[in-house]
Amino acid sequence: MNIPSPTTLASxxxxxxxxxxxxxxxxxxAEPTPDLYWRSGVMRIGGATPFSLAISSDEAGCGALxxxxxGERATLELIDDALRELVNVTAGALKWRLxxxxxxxxxxxVAADGKPPLGPxxxxxxxxxxxxxxxxxxxxxxxx
Amino acid sequence: xxxxxxxxxxxxxxxxxxREVKDLGVEVVEAxxxxxxxxxxRTSRIDLVLLDVTMPRMDGVEALRAMRETGNKTPVIMxxxxxxxxxxxxxxxxxxxxxxxxxxxxDTLKEKVQQVLRSRMxx
Numbered sequence: 533m534n535i536p537s538p539t540t541l542a543s544x545x546x547x548x549x550x551x552x553x554x555x556x557x558x559x560x561x562a563e564p565t566p567d568l569y570w571r572s573g574v575m576r577i578g579g580a581t582p583f584s585l586a587i588s589s590d591e592a593g594c595g596a597l598x599x600x601x602x603g604e605r606a607t608l609e610l611i612d613d614a615l616r617e618l619v620n621v622t623a624g625a626l627k628w629r630l631x632x633x634x635x636x637x638x639x640x641x642v643a644a645d646g647k648p649p650l651g652p653x654x655x656x657x658x659x660x661x662x663x664x665x666x667x668x669x670x671x672x673x674x675x676x
Numbered sequence: 677x678x679x680x681x682x683x684x685x686x687x688x689x690x691x692x693x694x695r696e697v698k699d700l701g702v703e704v705v706e707a708x709x710x711x712x713x714x715x716x717x718r719t720s721r722i723d724l725v726l727l728d729v730t731m732p733r734m735d736g737v738e739a740l741r742a743m744r745e746t747g748n749k750t751p752v753i754m755x756x757x758x759x760x761x762x763x764x765x766x767x768x769x770x771x772x773x774x775x776x777x778x779x780x781x782x783d784t785l786k787e788k789v790q791q792v793l794r795s796r797m798x799x
Contacts, residue, residue: 548779610688620778621757621779
């Protein structure tokens, strides 16, 4: 399975964030920095074409994502809920775009240990996307 | 005033649903999973269920099946991030009024909700 280009991934993610958050994201050419892994929504899908997807951000970014949805100051509970739903809907959009039809989505989880959620692997790609007001997220995909 | 039951384990989705339908003159009540939804349906008059597919404890397909097996014919619009044809076929086979792919476009959701409620009130 070929991982889509960064521009395509930004487009897929923006297709999710426009209706949910009210703004799109574009590719930031910088490498993900450790602070972007403050908290992550993670989904691992098994089956014939297994893949994992994670959406991470720093504390300010996570707060901005959650506040955009809830319209109120973000608590940890709201941040975790927002990250889980963002990764859930993005995984669905990615499956649709890549025509992966044989595997069902699963309930996502949150990783809060500050580490890259998919671990170091040759099969993992992580890129930075930038949204409104400097909000940066790390989007990680692994086909392992 | 018609009452809509919004069922999703994500508070984010329940918040977005409430926001999107607020100007339709409906009351929105919430449930976090299929079990809570079935309890709500037993104890309240509900005109339409917006039901997520993937949830912990009891998912939307199980909840829908339980509703229909007990004779509950309340209209259901399924909500899902899942475009898999097998999942879509399963829920359509269980007698849903419609389904909406997430992320839902506000106008599409409103249109489908209005359509179902109009049929419900006319019937």
